[in-house]
Amino acid sequence: MVNQVIIGSRDSDLAMWQASWVAEALQQAYPDRSFQIKGIKTKGDNILDVALAKIGDKGLFTKELEAALLNGTIHMAVHSMKDLPTQLPEGLDIGAVCEREYPGDVLISRNNLQLADLKKGARVGTSSLRRRAQLLHYRPDLQMVDIRGNLNTRLRKFKELELDALVLAYAGIKRLGFEELITQLIPFDICLPAVGQGSLGVELTSTDTATRAMLAHLDHRPSRTAIAAERAFMQRLEGGCQVPIGAYSQVEGELLTLTGTVFDLHGQTMLRHSITGSAVNAKQLGIRLAEVLIDHGAEKILHQARQEFGRYDK
Numbered sequence: 079m080v081n082q083v084i085i086g087s088r089d090s091d092l093a094m095w096q097a098s099w100v101a102e103a104l105q106q107a108y109p110d111r112s113f114q115i116k117g118i119k120t121k122g123d124n125i126l127d128v129a130l131a132k133i134g135d136k137g138l139f140t141k142e143l144e145a146a147l148l149n150g151t152i153h154m155a156v157h158s159m160k161d162l163p164t165q166l167p168e169g170l171d172i173g174a175v176c177e178r179e180y181p182g183d184v185l186i187s188r189n190n191l192q193l194a195d196l197k198k199g200a201r202v203g204t205s206s207l208r209r210r211a212q213l214l215h216y217r218p219d220l221q222m223v224d225i226r227g228n229l230n231t232r233l234r235k236f237k238e239l240e241l242d243a244l245v246l247a248y249a250g251i252k253r254l255g256f257e258e259l260i261t262q263l264i265p266f267d268i269c270l271p272a273v274g275q276g277s278l279g280v281e282l283t284s285t286d287t288a289t290r291a292m293l294a295h296l297d298h299r300p301s302r303t304a305i306a307a308e309r310a311f312m313q314r315l316e317g318g319c320q321v322p323i324g325a326y327s328q329v330e331g332e333l334l335t336l337t338g339t340v341f342d343l344h345g346q347t348m349l350r351h352s353i354t355g356s357a358v359n360a361k362q363l364g365i366r367l368a369e370v371l372i373d374h375g376a377e378k379i380l381h382q383a384r385q386e387f388g389r390y391d392k
């Protein structure tokens with residue numbers, strides 16, 4: 079039994095907030111143990127001048143943490159579920175999927191304008207292909223500006239570049255206490271979130287039963303089930319965190335509803351379907367929905383998007 083538990087985290091403000099949340103929840107449940115957070119830089123934190131889609135790696139924000147798990151430097155690693163690839167390395171598991179925040183994206187804009195009211199050709203900052211394409215689908219006139227960096231950097235660039243608006247995940251803004259900056263919760267009809275957005279996942283080594291027992295306290299069953307459907311959907315489509323896929327699943331009682339979308343990088347072609355079924359079959363529902371989209375031509379769209387990554391620079 080370990081008394082000193084080491085929690086690995088990326089060292090961005092948001093990641094540290096998330097790791098502290100996990101540490102505090104565990105400390106309450108296990109007052110006799112001590113929890114310590116170890117900040118670890120990942121490749122995604124180090125490369126800041128290249129669009130994420132161009133780096134294109136799966137596990138960009140997770141690999142170094144997983145290496146630390148496997149070599150025993152840390153007992154658990156806290157991730158944003160959306161950064162965690164669907165296929166985990168051999169020997170690692172997700173010990174807890176924590177209760178999800180509101181999973182959607184938000185608009186932060188000058189003059190408190192909603193998406194519909196932004197002026198023609200307004201400049202909107204985002205670093206995500208998913209947000210870019212869906213927003214362009216809704217408003218083809220918008221100029222999407224690629225901005226990278228952690229939340230504070232993006233908020234700073236919003237001012238420095240005099241952008242008209244910025245699109246970010248609600249969960250990150252809320253956790254860092256910037257909620258009052260939000261001008262609009264962007265409706266799911268316009269923009270579906272990234273798979274797993276809004277939830278924290280805690281990873282551990284498969285053989286570590288002591289840590290697994292501890293993490294069971296943090297697991298939130300409805301969030302885990304909803305996200306399992308989304309991840310199965312993405313896995314069937316072979317999407318990584320930077321492919322143009324959006325999904326949102328909710329569990330209500332016994333039933334799970336999953337909506338998924340696949341689109342080209344410019345937001346011209348967009349497929350979107352929903353499926354409802356027993357929550358017990360979360361993964362099968364995710365796979366089935368992916369196959370519905372495949373029947374409607376999803377593979378061609380994704381293939382083209384992957385080919386375009388190489389010459390995609392704005």
Ligand SMILES: NCc1[nH]cc(CCC(=O)O)c1CC(=O)O
Binds near residue numbers: 248274276
């Ligand atoms: N891409 C970075 C990232 N990873 C997770 C979140 C938000 C928090 C979450 O999804 O739990 C963010 C910020 C954002 O996308 O605006």
